[in-house]
Amino acid sequence: TTEVEVDRGEISDPEELKARLGIKDNHIRELYEEITASRLAADEANASKAAGEGYIESLESEGARLKERIRDLEEEARGRRRRREGAERQVARLERELERKDGEIAHRDYLLERRAEQMEAAGQRAEELASRKDLALQDALRRVDGLERDLEEREGEISNLNATVETLRGDLESEQELRGRLADxxxxxxxxxxxxxxxxxxxxxxxxxxxxxxxxxxxxxxxxxxxxxxxxxxxxxxxxxxxxxxxxxxxxxxxxxxxxxxxxxxxxxxxxxxxxxxxxxxxxxxx
Incomplete structure (x- = not known):
């Protein structure tokens, strides 16, 4: 969790307050960039999952085609017994190919399931991280608002003090002028x-x-x-x-x-x- 600690009671110089506000602005921009990167990663994972599902459909379609071909060969073997041995070898080869394809499909299904689980976990972590960063960002914004209010109050106090100093300076000058006249x-x-x-x-x-x-x-x-x-x-x-x-x-x-x-x-x-x-x-x- 990103934490932003600002001790308002220890800050008395307006320039230091402005400098710290600049630091907080940079940190806020970094938080926004990290959130955007997490969301882009989640979008890429979803796109990868969709591509995997399309590949499975292609393999299943190819498997169905091979099965249809096997049925055709079996019918042809019954009609062409003289070519039975060759047809049986071809059928056996196709069956092995089908088994291999089925194995590939099963393995790909397993990998896709694992990938989906990993992406789901990564998405949850990204959401949790984004949530924590959002909370940290909100806290930082609240602290920045507080610092801005403090800065405005300090600037008001400084303005009042400057006005008081000017008034006192005028009174002092008037008093000094009066004392100068009364010295005669x-x-x-x-x-x-x-x-x-x-x-x-x-x-x-x-x-x-x-x-x-x-x-x-x-x-x-x-x-x-x-x-x-x-x-x-x-x-x-x-x-x-x-x-x-x-x-x-x-x-x-x-x-x-x-x-x-x-x-x-x-x-x-x-x-x-x-x-x-x-x-x-x-x-x-x-x-």
Missing amino acids: PANRLRAGIDLFNESEQRRAMNALSRTLGQPEVYVELDAGDEPAAILTFTWQGVTWQTYASDPGPNVEEPRVYLKGAGEDLSGVESKPPNARVGPGERVMLGL
Whole structure:
């Protein structure tokens, strides 16, 4: 029995899978060729058997003719007694010939029977072999189908991974570009102000401004390698709030939060304003 063993779990390289599929295709073609050869052998055996049967019929016909000839000679011997001895010798010779022919026929019958038995056994073996090869072929085809499905799944996974890699590469390039811009303190300060302007904390600050009036605004960068922007709002020289706004990538929320507040400026370093609340209640650099 032809067996095709493919361990699907151990194959991870698509090129190796394609190579093994090519090997299986060649093996399938070899199986088809062996099946065709077995069937041709069976057809030739059947043709040989038919030819043997025709030869037996010819021998039987010749035997019948000889028997008829013997009867003719016997009748002629009765009418021609003077030629009896010669006729008897001829009859004896013909009888021996007939016996020889009968022996040949019997021997040929025996050989044909043996040949038929051998061909029948060979046919059965060929059928069994063809059946086993058909089963092996079906199993191989099922395995090939499985490998093709696995290959399609692997190709889909590879495509998804490539798409993910491209997305991550784009994100990384964007992050690197952003980090490059934020490396400039002026850009980092502006990015922190923009982030604050888009936050809920800006709306809370503006709500207080509607009660106390426009605040004085001072913005600066905090200490550190990747500092947050610090926005300090002072109303009427008394009430104050300080917010931190960190525009850096990969910063966890909250990126904008209230850092400090009070109703008394004693103990708080007073710095001249360098920003303002402009149109749309948004913080802007400059007075």
